[in-house]
Structure formats: structure tokens, C-alpha cells
Amino acid sequence: MEGVLHQVLSGIASGGIYASVALALVMIYQATHHVNFAQGEMATLSTYIALTLINLGLPYWIAFVITIVVSFVLGLLIERILMRPMMDAPVLASVGVFIGLLLIINSSTGWMFDYMIKTFPTPFPGGPLLFSGYVSGHELGAFFITLVVLIAVYLFFRHTKLGLAMRAAAFNPVSSRLVGIRVGWMLALGWGLAASIGAVAGMMVAPIVYLDPNMMAGILLYAFAGALLGGIDNPLGAVLGGFAVGIIENLAGAYLVGTELKLTVALIIIVSVLVVKPSGLLGRTVLSRV
Amino acid sequence: MPALLEARSLHAGYGETRVLHGIDFAVEQGGVTALLGANGAGKTTTLRAICGMVRTSGEIRLGEERIDGRPTEDIVQRGVAHVPDGRGTFFELTVEENLRLGSYIRRDRHGIAQDLERVFGYFPRLRERFRQQAGTLSGGEQQMLAIARALLLGPRLLLLDEPSFGLAPLIVQDIFAILHRIRADEGVSILLVEQNASLALDIAEQAYLLETGRIVISGPAAEIRRDESIRRSYLGY
Numbered sequence: 001m002e003g004v005l006h007q008v009l010s011g012i013a014s015g016g017i018y019a020s021v022a023l024a025l026v027m028i029y030q031a032t033h034h035v036n037f038a039q040g041e042m043a044t045l046s047t048y049i050a051l052t053l054i055n056l057g058l059p060y061w062i063a064f065v066i067t068i069v070v071s072f073v074l075g076l077l078i079e080r081i082l083m084r085p086m087m088d089a090p091v092l093a094s095v096g097v098f099i100g101l102l103l104i105i106n107s108s109t110g111w112m113f114d115y116m117i118k119t120f121p122t123p124f125p126g127g128p129l130l131f132s133g134y135v136s137g138h139e140l141g142a143f144f145i146t147l148v149v150l151i152a153v154y155l156f157f158r159h160t161k162l163g164l165a166m167r168a169a170a171f172n173p174v175s176s177r178l179v180g181i182r183v184g185w186m187l188a189l190g191w192g193l194a195a196s197i198g199a200v201a202g203m204m205v206a207p208i209v210y211l212d213p214n215m216m217a218g219i220l221l222y223a224f225a226g227a228l229l230g231g232i233d234n235p236l237g238a239v240l241g242g243f244a245v246g247i248i249e250n251l252a253g254a255y256l257v258g259t260e261l262k263l264t265v266a267l268i269i270i271v272s273v274l275v276v277k278p279s280g281l282l283g284r285t286v287l288s289r290v
Numbered sequence: 291m292p293a294l295l296e297a298r299s300l301h302a303g304y305g306e307t308r309v310l311h312g313i314d315f316a317v318e319q320g321g322v323t324a325l326l327g328a329n330g331a332g333k334t335t336t337l338r339a340i341c342g343m344v345r346t347s348g349e350i351r352l353g354e355e356r357i358d359g360r361p362t363e364d365i366v367q368r369g370v371a372h373v374p375d376g377r378g379t380f381f382e383l384t385v386e387e388n389l390r391l392g393s394y395i396r397r398d399r400h401g402i403a404q405d406l407e408r409v410f411g412y413f414p415r416l417r418e419r420f421r422q423q424a425g426t427l428s429g430g431e432q433q434m435l436a437i438a439r440a441l442l443l444g445p446r447l448l449l450l451d452e453p454s455f456g457l458a459p460l461i462v463q464d465i466f467a468i469l470h471r472i473r474a475d476e477g478v479s480i481l482l483v484e485q486n487a488s489l490a491l492d493i494a495e496q497a498y499l500l501e502t503g504r505i506v507i508s509g510p511a512a513e514i515r516r517d518e519s520i521r522r523s524y525l526g527y
Contacts, residue, residue: 161394168380168391175378178341179443180366180395 006134007250013139014208014222015246016146020201021216021223022230022238023153024194029232031170031190032083034094035224038101039198040216042078045105046071046199047206047215048113051120060123064203068196075195079188110213120206142204149200150239153193157235166190218263222249225269231283241280245269292353294319294479295340295447300348300358302332302339309335311503312348317447317496322473322480324490324511326524327500333483334375336500337449340481341365341372352447367395371445375452377436381425385416388424388435392442402442409438412468430461437468441476448480454489462489469493487524491515499524 021039028036036042046067053063082101086094124141157163169176169186176183202216209215222245230241245266253262273280293316302310309332317323327333338344342362350358357365366372380388389409393402410417413434419427424435433453440448453469454462466489473480473493484490491497491511499507499514507520514520 161390164383164387164390165394168383168387171382172378172380174343175374175380176391177343177362178366178372178374178378179391179439180363181391182363 003254004251007254008247009134010139011247011250012243013135013143013246014205014250015226015243016143017201017205017219017242018223018226018246019239019242020146020149020197020204021219022227022242023150023235024197024201025223025227026232026235026238027190027194027197029227030235031166031187032094034091034098035232036194037095037098037220038105039194040220040223041102041105041109041213042071042075042195043198043202044211044213044216045074045109046195047120047202047211048109050199050203051113051118051206051211054121060121064123067199067203071195071199072192076188076192078195079191083187083191084184106213113213115213118211120203120211122207138207142208145200145204149197153197153235162189218266221263221266221270222246225266225273228270228273228280231280233284234280234282237280237282240282293317294353295481296349296351297336297340298349298351300336300339300346300350302335302344302346304335304344309344309503310339310346313500313503313505315498315505315508317479317481320477320479321496322469322482322494324487324494324497325481325483325500326485326487326490326497329485330502331500332503333500334451337372337374337451337481337483340449341370366443369444369446370449371440371443371447372449373433373436373440373451373453375455377432378439379424379427379432379435381423383424385419385422385424385427385435388439389416389442392439393444396442396444401444405442405444409441412441412471413438430457430465433457433461433465434468437465437472441472441478445478448478450480450482452483452485454484454486462486466493487521 021043024039025035028034049070050063050067053066054060078101082097086097122138122141124137126137157167165176165181166186166189169181169183173183205219206215223242226242226245227238228241229244230237230239232238248269249262249265252265253259257264295317297313297315299312299314300310301308301312313336325333325336335344339346340350342360342365346358348358349356352368352370357368380391389406393405396402415431416434416438419431424432427435437450437453453465457465470493472478482490482494491514494511497509497511497514498505501524507514507524
């Protein structure tokens with residue numbers, strides 16, 4: 001029983017990371033109806049930026065904030081420069097750009113920072129494990145940071161004018177223009193925000209899985225499974241889905257398939273959701289009259 | 291006094307398809323100008339052309355300033371509110387959020403609050419539905435929401451695209467009664483597109499009649515209304 005509790009707790013900790021990345025995916029999906037396959041690599045690049053800043057001697061939290069800001073700008077630029085011209089392009093063309101972006105960022109991080117696995121510092125006390133040994137200080141800290149990010153994003157979208165405008169632009173671009181919203185900029189802001197959220201996720205997961213250019217590949221898959229499970233067009237669903245996948249992954253890894261086949265669990269979730277309930281648990285089923 | 295809006299040899303279309311073949315019209319300060327015509331005559335396209343939503347050539351002036359070729363957001367910023375064809379409801383958002391979006395470009399909190407109260411005066415139903423998701427509103431309520439959203443912009447020019455479309459006759463009567471009040475109370479000039487010519491000519495001072503992308507008749511609404519032959523051949527009532 002104690003073993004199960006341990007697995008659930010550490011599932012929640014990694015679930016928080018998946019939830020953040022899932023949220024980043026959903027934000028771009030809602031606005032463009034595309035899944036950004038490069039989301040994970042963008043987060044990895046951000047984490048390398050953070051590591052570089054820390055190695056330059058900056059205190060952790062300063063590096064943390066700078067990384068978020070730089071990632072925001074990078075996300076914004078990617079939308080403005082690469083995605084903007086693709087606006088009316090067919091789906092496959094956009095997918096091509098996403099995959100190209102993934103490969104480019106992956107190879108450039110490898111080229112700039114080499115492929116050696118690196119350790120990444122945690123700002124949280126390591127010390128003895130908390131909750132009678134179930135959760136490490138970093139896991140607990142990462143969980144709270146993730147929670148703060150998720151709540152901040154929620155409050156931003158619910159209670160600010162800009163958040164409302166971004167939601168409006170995603171739902172109904174034509175009407176949004178007619179009330180004076182600059183829809184193109186809202187998309188770019190969405191990319192910036194998604195990149196920032198991904199950056200936080202990268203910095204929180206790096207101390208656990210160690211940093212290398214492929215760090216986020218598996219995580220992106222879990223996050224995608226989470227987003228699909230909760231509903232790819234529903235931010236809350238994606239977050240809950242992310243946590244659920246974290247817990248399922250840990251339990252299955254411990255009791256069902258073993259650690260080597262854990263990633264398979266994500267793929268099984270993806271396939272099952274697509275077959276059984278493509279809109280996800282909380283997603284909208286789109287009805288249309290013919 | 292110069293016209294608030296003036297279009298000269300305005301052409302517009304979608305891709306290869308040309309819809310407007312050089313039309314001239316003006317919307318005077320204050321009051322209602324009606325744009326009439328059958329399905330496919332180019333009424334909706336004319337409104338879209340004013341708002342920069344379709345590719346145009348020719349000249350469109352708002353007051354002294356040329357607005358043709360400008361992005362939609364810039365034209366809206368200059369006080370042009372458009373109640374679009376299909377009402378443009380943000381279905382996923384609440385009525386409150388839809389209305390807040392109406393005043394998106396404004397910064398005067400106090401004025402917005404006052405305007406919201408005034409708009410509730412026209413459409414008390416929206417106050418009852420304030421927290422409801424806009425997608426659950428009836429067609430008539432969505433039309434009210436669309437007009438309310440446009441008024442909250444504090445517009446100089448209000449473009450109304452078929453406010454009677456798809457609504458039961460009683461609801462249409464309600465909405466036009468409110469439009470009469472808005473015309474009397476607000477300082478806004480209205481360009482009204484309607485298929486229901488009789489309703490439109492009742493409320494308008496000036497009217498233009500479009501036929502396949504050309505203006506065939508224009509003049510004071512009252513004269514057009516009285517002219518038996520126009521009524522028979524173009525307006526069908």
C-alpha cells in the first residue's frame with residue numbers, strides 16, 4: 001500500500017510537468033488547430049539557456065526569470081517569422097514546419113551545447129526526503145511551481161482583458177477583428193506564452209531526468225497523451241489529463257509493464273482515446289448540421 | 291455638411307469572383323441609410339468592403355480620411371461597428387464576455403459602465419442572460435447581443451447586416467422597434483442592409499437599391515417607398 005502511495009505521489013510530481021507541457025500544446029492548438037510538435041524541443045532549448053545563465057554565475061531565480069522572458073520572445077518570433085506565412089497553408093505544410101522546427105532546434109542545441117548528459121541544479125533543498133521518504137524536496141517544489149504557473153495562466157485568461165481577447169481571437173477570429181482585436185498579435189502572444197510555460201516545465205524536469213538535447217522527447221509524448229485524454233481543446237482538461245497520465249504512467253511502470261515499457265503506456269493512452277473518445281474526457285464534441 | 295461615409299467607384303470581390311462593379315454611395319451624418327437588394331446583389335459584400343474584410347479597389351472615405359485598404363482593426367478603431375451577417379456571436383464565451391469584447395478598444399471605464407446600462411435599457415433580456423454562455427441564446431437574443439456589442443464600441447457608424455434574418459416576425463418587430471429608439475437616442479449613423487425592404491424603408495431617410503453589384507436606384511426612402519413601379523419590380527411587396 002505504501003508503495004502505491006509513493007507511486008501516486010511521484011506520479012503527481014511528474015504529472016505536473018506533463019500538465020504544463022499539455023497546456024502549452026492546447027494553447028497553440030486552440031488558436032491554430034495544429035499540434036506544435038516542436039514544443040518539447042523549444043522547452044529543451046530554454047533549459048539550456050537557463051543552464052548557461054546559471055553557469056555564468058547568475059543566481060538561480062534570476063536565471064529562471066530571464067529564461068522565461070527570453071523564451072517568450074523566442075516563441076513570439078517563431079510565430080511572427082515562421083508560422084505567420086503559413087497561416088492559410090494546408091495542414092500538412094504546417095506539420096512540415098513543426099517537424100522541421102523540431103529537428104532544427106534539436107540539432108542546434110546539440111551543436112551548441114553538445115550531446116553530453118548534464119546535471120541541472122534545483123533551487124529546492126535536497127536534504128532528507130519529505131513525507132516519510134515519499135517525495136523529494138525538488139519534486140515537491142516543482143509541483144508547487146507548476147501549480148503556480150497553472151493558476152497564473154488560469155487567472156490571466158479568466159480575469160484580464162488581454163486574456164479575454166486571446167480567447168476571443170482563438171474562438172472567432174473574424175468577430176474578434178470586428179471589435180478591434182489584433183488577431184495576428186494574439187496568436188503570437190499565445191506562442192510566447194506557450195514557450196514560457198514550456199521553459200518552466202523544462203527547468204523543473206531537468207534536475208530529475210538530466211539535461212540533454214532529447215530530454216523532452218518522451219515528456220512531449222506523455223503531455224500529448226494527457227492533452228488528448230483531457231480534451232485537446234480544453235485547457236482544464238489538458239491539465240487534469242497531464243496529472244492523470246503522470247499517475248497512470250508511474251503505477252503502470254511499477255506494477256504492470258516495468259520501467260522499460262513506460263513510454264508504451266503513453267502511446268496506448270493516445271491510441272485508446274483516439275479510438276474510443278476522440279474529443280477526450282472534457283473536450284467539446286463538435287456537432288455540425290448538414 | 292459632408293457625408294460621414296462616402297464610397298466612390300467601389301469594386302470588391304472574393305478571389306476571381308467580382309461582386310461589386312463600381313458603386314457610389316454615401317451615408318449622411320445621423321439617421322439611417324438603407325441598402326436594399328435581393329440575395330446575392332452584393333449587400334453583405336458592401337459592408338465587408340467598408341470594414342476591409344474583402345479585397346477592394348476604389349475609394350472609401352470616413353469623414354475626411356480614406357479608409358480603403360486599411361486592416362479591419364484600424365477601421366474599427368476609427369469608430370465603425372459592424373453587426374455582421376450571421377451575428378458573429380462568440381458562442382463559447384458568456385454574454386458578459388461578449389459585451390466586454392464590444393468595448394475592447396475603449397479605455398474609459400466609467401463611460402463603458404454607463405453605456406452598458408443604456409444598452410441594457412434597450413435589451414433587458416441581456417441583463418437576465420448576463421452570465422449565460424452566448425451559444426445557448428436564441429436567434430433573437432443573439433441578434434440583440436450583436437447590436438449591443440456594436441453599440442458598446444461607441445461607434446460613429448453602425449453597419450447592420452440583415453438584423454431580421456432568420457427571426458420570427460414578432461421578434462423582428464421588437465428588434466426594429468428598438469432600432470427606431472436607437473436611431474432617435476444615439477448620435478450614431480446607421481447603414482442598414484435588409485432584404486425586408488418595407489421594414490428598412492420605414493426606418494431609413496436615404497435608400498440605395500443594389501442589383502448584381504450595381505446601384506440601380508437611389509434617393510430619399512419616402513420617395514422610393516411611394517413609387518409603385520420600383521416596389522413591384524425590385525422590392526417585391
